[in-house]
Amino acid sequence: MKFEKIESKIAVLPVDNIDTDQIIPARYLKSISKEGLGEGLFRDWRLNADGTPKPDFVLNKPEAKGVQILVTGDNFGCGSSREHAPWALVQSGIRAVISTSFADIFKGNALKNQLLPVVVPADAHAELLKSPWATVKIDLAAQTVTLPSGRVVEFPIDSFAKQCLVEGIDELGYMLQQEPAIAAFEAQRVGSVNTLR
Amino acid sequence: MKPRTIVEKIWDSHVVAEKPGAPALLYIDLHLTHEVTSPQAFSTLRERGLKVRRPDLTIATMDHSTPTTSRDLPMLDPIGKAQLDQMTQNCKDFGIRLYDLKTTKQGIVHVIGPEQGLTQPGMTIVCGDSHTATHGAFGALAFGIGTSQVGHVFATQCLLQTPSKSYAIRVEGALKPGVSAKDIILAVIAKIGIGGGTGTVFEYQGSTISSLSMEERMTICNMSIEGGARAGLVAPDDTTYQYISGREFAPKGADWDAALARWKQLPTDQGAQYAKELTLDASTLEPMVTFGTNPGMGIPISGAIPDPASVSDPIEKSDLIKALKYMDLEPGKQLKGHKIDVVFVGSCTNSRISDLRAAASVMKGRKVNPHVRMLVVPGSMQVKKQAEAEGLDKIFREAGADFREAGCSMCLAMNGDQLEPGEYSVSTSNRNFEGRQGKGGRTFLASPLTAAASAVTGVVTDVRTLL
Numbered sequence: 184m185k186f187e188k189i190e191s192k193i194a195v196l197p198v199d200n201i202d203t204d205q206i207i208p209a210r211y212l213k214s215i216s217k218e219g220l221g222e223g224l225f226r227d228w229r230l231n232a233d234g235t236p237k238p239d240f241v242l243n244k245p246e247a248k249g250v251q252i253l254v255t256g257d258n259f260g261c262g263s264s265r266e267h268a269p270w271a272l273v274q275s276g277i278r279a280v281i282s283t284s285f286a287d288i289f290k291g292n293a294l295k296n297q298l299l300p301v302v303v304p305a306d307a308h309a310e311l312l313k314s315p316w317a318t319v320k321i322d323l324a325a326q327t328v329t330l331p332s333g334r335v336v337e338f339p340i341d342s343f344a345k346q347c348l349v350e351g352i353d354e355l356g357y358m359l360q361q362e363p364a365i366a367a368f369e370a371q372r373v374g375s376v377n378t379l380r
Numbered sequence: 381m382k383p384r385t386i387v388e389k390i391w392d393s394h395v396v397a398e399k400p401g402a403p404a405l406l407y408i409d410l411h412l413t414h415e416v417t418s419p420q421a422f423s424t425l426r427e428r429g430l431k432v433r434r435p436d437l438t439i440a441t442m443d444h445s446t447p448t449t450s451r452d453l454p455m456l457d458p459i460g461k462a463q464l465d466q467m468t469q470n471c472k473d474f475g476i477r478l479y480d481l482k483t484t485k486q487g488i489v490h491v492i493g494p495e496q497g498l499t500q501p502g503m504t505i506v507c508g509d510s511h512t513a514t515h516g517a518f519g520a521l522a523f524g525i526g527t528s529q530v531g532h533v534f535a536t537q538c539l540l541q542t543p544s545k546s547y548a549i550r551v552e553g554a555l556k557p558g559v560s561a562k563d564i565i566l567a568v569i570a571k572i573g574i575g576g577g578t579g580t581v582f583e584y585q586g587s588t589i590s591s592l593s594m595e596e597r598m599t600i601c602n603m604s605i606e607g608g609a610r611a612g613l614v615a616p617d618d619t620t621y622q623y624i625s626g627r628e629f630a631p632k633g634a635d636w637d638a639a640l641a642r643w644k645q646l647p648t649d650q651g652a653q654y655a656k657e658l659t660l661d662a663s664t665l666e667p668m669v670t671f672g673t674n675p676g677m678g679i680p681i682s683g684a685i686p687d688p689a690s691v692s693d694p695i696e697k698s699d700l701i702k703a704l705k706y707m708d709l710e711p712g713k714q715l716k717g718h719k720i721d722v723v724f725v726g727s728c729t730n731s732r733i734s735d736l737r738a739a740a741s742v743m744k745g746r747k748v749n750p751h752v753r754m755l756v757v758p759g760s761m762q763v764k765k766q767a768e769a770e771g772l773d774k775i776f777r778e779a780g781a782d783f784r785e786a787g788c789s790m791c792l793a794m795n796g797d798q799l800e801p802g803e804y805s806v807s808t809s810n811r812n813f814e815g816r817q818g819k820g821g822r823t824f825l826a827s828p829l830t831a832a833a834s835a836v837t838g839v840v841t842d843v844r845t846l847l
Contacts, residue, residue, distance in 0.1 A: 199699050200574055200674050204813040209792045213445055213459040215419035215466045227815050232801070256695045258575035261608065261674075262813060263792075264510040265417065266526035287578055287610045288510060292526035341542065343402045354528075355424070358536045361405055364397040365433075365538060368407055 186297060186348035188322050189278050191251035194241045195315040201255055202262035203289065207271045209263075220267055221274035242275075246316045251278045254311045258282075259300075260289025269296040279321050281328065283308050294344045295354065303328055307336045324349055383649035385546040386615050387581045390521040390646070394504050396538055403540040409503040410437055411533045412489045413476070415467040416444040416794070417508030421531035422470040434537045435475040439498060442467055442480055443488045445794050448757050448784035451481055457796060474534075487760020487786040490514035490728040494598065495762055497627025501616035501643040506533060511728045511810065513604040516613030517597035518620055519646050521581070523611040545655035547580035547609065551588040553663035558844040560738065561596035562730060562808065562827035564588065565603045566668035568660060570678035577609030580655060583648065584614050588662040594623040595734040602729045603810050606675040615647035667843055670812050670825040671715050672703035677812070678825070679715065681842045687711035706814055707822050715824065715840050722805040723754040723781075723835035724817070725828055727791035730808035731759030733766050735828040739808075740772040742832035742846055743779040749838030754781035755797060757789040781835065793818045806834040 211223030229240050236243045242250075253272070259282040260268060269292050272280070279299040290300045301321060303311070310330050311319070317331035323345065327335050347354055384392070396405040411434075418440075425432070432438055445460040447453070455461040464481070471478035479486045485496065490511055493499040501519035506512060508530040515522035529539055551564055569576075582604050589597065597614045604612025614620075621640060624630045631639040666680035677700075679685065685704070688711060691697040704711060709718075725731070725739045736758065748754045756776045758764035764786055767773055776783045790797040791809035799805055799821025808831050812823035824840060833843035 197695055197698070198702070199695050200676075202674065202811075202813045204792075204811070204816050208815055208819070209444075209794045210819075212416050212794065213457075213463050215463055216423070217420050227819055232819075256699070258578065258608070261574055262510065262605075262811060264508060264524040264526055266420075266528060284575060284578060286575070286608065288524055288526060288605075292528065295526065295528040341403070343540070346401070354540065355428075355532055355535060357402075358405065358532055358538060358540065359430075361397055361538075362536075364405065365407070365536060368396040369537075372407075 185351040186323050189251055190320045192316045193252045193254050193319050194247050194250045195254045195312055196241050197256055197312050199256035200258045200261055203260055203265050203268040204262055206268040212265060212267055217270050220271040224271040224275045251276060252319055253277050254281045257284050259285050261286040264288045266292045269293045269298045273298050301338045303336055303338055383651040385648045385652045386646050387546045390502055391543050403542045405538045406541040408506050408533050408537055410498055410505045412493055412507035413440045414444055414489050415442050415463045417527050418530055419466050420527050421534055424531040425534055430535045432474040432534045438476050440471050440476050440478040441486055441489050441492055444788045446787040447795055448787045448789045448797055451785055484761050488728045488788055491759030495760055497624055497630035502646050510605045511602050513612045514598050514602040514728055516601040516611055517594055519613055519616035521611055544581045547577055547582050547656040548654040549582050549584050550586040550659045551662050552586045553588060553661050555662050558667055558829060558847055559665050560827045560829060561592055561599040563665055563668040565600045566678045567665055569607045569676050572607055574606055574674050574676040575608045577607040580609050582609045582612035589614055594619060595732045599729055606810055616643050667830050669715055669840060671709055673706055673812055673814050675825060681716055685709050685711050685713055685715060716842055718840045720806050720834055721803040722799055723752055723831050724790040724805055724807040725831050726757030726789050727809035729810045730828050733763050736767050736772050739828040739832040740775045742829060744775050746779055746836045748780035748835045752835050752838050754835045755790060756781050757784045758786050760786045790817050806831045
């Protein structure tokens with residue numbers, strides 16, 4: 184699957200350090216498949232104990248219908264390594280998250296699931312925070328975000344991760360092709376590493 | 381040769397291939413796996429007709445969804461049971477050694493690795509779990525990965541990785557009585573914030589760290605992720621070698637001598653460069669406790685809950701207000717003396733025998749406060765056996781605490797051990813996120829000593845008043 188340009192309204196969730204337990208609580212991790220995880224997305228911020236929606240939560244607003252871009256506070260995705268977090272976001276239609284930084288493990292997991300973590304400078308972030316539901320464009324190939332004001336800012340991304348997304352490269356397939364190098368590495372290390380008998 | 385850090389040395393010796401424009405292919409020496417983050421990775425193998433490349437370097441356990449009630453009882457949660465059954469089937473189908481609930485070696489993945497001697501210096505170790513840095517206590521480069529990467533390691537025994545920068549965390553001076561390794565790491569995280577180490581690997585060093593036991597070093601490395609670092613480690617020394625020697629998977633005879641010679645080359649060279657550095661004076665530390673909804677929101681036990689009015693950054697301010705609202709706490713007040721409902725001693729941070737001994741030393745001859753429910757959950761069945769041999773189980777039970785079977789338990793509340801909405805806990809685990817220990821539950825993170833003291837009094841307590 185190739186990653187296309189995104190043009191969408193933004194949902195703004197101005198909270199720093201949103202951890203993966205908030206993105207999807209642990210009780211949703213008992214599944215042995217990837218299906219149906221959208222139900223757990225921000226479960227305890229989104230719904231009351233009786234299962235009714237909390238009207239003030241950003242993704243429950245009528246404007247949130249069809250939103251593909253989430254703007255959050257700093258250090259999004261900290262905490263647990265659960266890949267269920269990007270799975271749940273993607274299953275709920277989110278294709279990019281814009282923040283000032285991402286936790287390392289979450290960022291890696293997101294990139295492996297066609298979910299784009301976009302880091303923008305503080306001034307651009309401030310503009311986005313002030314512009315809920317405005318339309319924003321993200322062009323991965325050009326590595327640019329077009330802000331509501333029309334200003335274009337660049338964002339960084341690991342070149343290999345970008346290539347995988349843009350060209351639809353399968354990372355595991357790429358790694359399997361390197362089997363001869365792996366075998367040679369193992370042969371050269373025999374006796375020098377632990378083998379679990 | 382350019383002086384290198386221990387992280388650079390381990391990295392250099394594990395690079396299988398490096399192609400321009402792509403991350404390095406890094407070899408993984410030990411892959412630990414559990415029931416929660418592996419099923420979808422096994423499904424990938426099946427869909428693509430792949431095998432586990434090195435089942436001999438792969439170890440599985442059951443810990444997260446695992447009941448801590450008697451192993452003779454039937455498992456009541458059908459979804460959790462299905463996950464455990466799937467793990468059994470996956471390990472059978474792919475030839476992986478599994479420590480299931482019937483074995484005497486089952487336990488939390490980060491407790492059993494070191495316990496069995498699987499964790500060794502200089503190794504690359506991964507697990508689909510963010511607390512994998514625990515193994516860094518042995519001078520291993522150990523970090524958490526997502527399920528896609530679990531699949532990559534199953535299929536290739538490698539990961540695509542870019543190197544991390546090293547962040548030196550120096551701790552100097554002697555700890556005061558009642559202050560422990562947990563307080564050191566909570567103080568570090570309070571200082572740098574939970575994103576402070578993003579993109580780095582912590583190297584803990586200094587006289588305080590050198591004087592710590594392996595179990596104390598594990599507690600510190602365990603919470604590296606709570607400071608934003610995927611990995612954290614301590615260079616191996618005689619304490620490390622003595623711990624490993626004689627364990628089931630430790631090298632023996634001539635292999636041991638060869639391993640020891642290799643391990644002694646690992647410590648960081650003089651003059652090696654760190655991207656960041658922090659120094660902490662251990663002699664000034666008090667027992668630490670968290671008041672908020674992330675592990676960086678920690679204060680000394682004599683300190684006051686911060687006031688949002690004194691915070692200038694608008695998002696930081698609103699986050700603090702949000703945290704205090706969730707925790708139902710007043711700024712400016714002390715946390716000491718706050719009533720609690722539950723005490724949890726356990727988790728991959730603090731469930732080893734020395735943690736249980738510390739908690740028992742406070743509980744001995746005392747009772748759990750009548751309005752407090754106390755849960756003591758050993759990190760492994762081996763820890764449980766040792767605790768029973770030392771009579772610690774009796775101390776806990778006589779005090780009125782519940783002494784359980786091994787598992788992650790109330791750290792993440794996947795197995796039915798959980799807080800009720802609104803309840804407060806003092807917990808020796810690693811995360812105080814909203815709902816982490818049960819929906820609506822409120823967590824104060826602290827050391828085993830502080831947890832035990834608080835169990836006795838029924839309020840958040842300075843353990844030094846009970847020593």
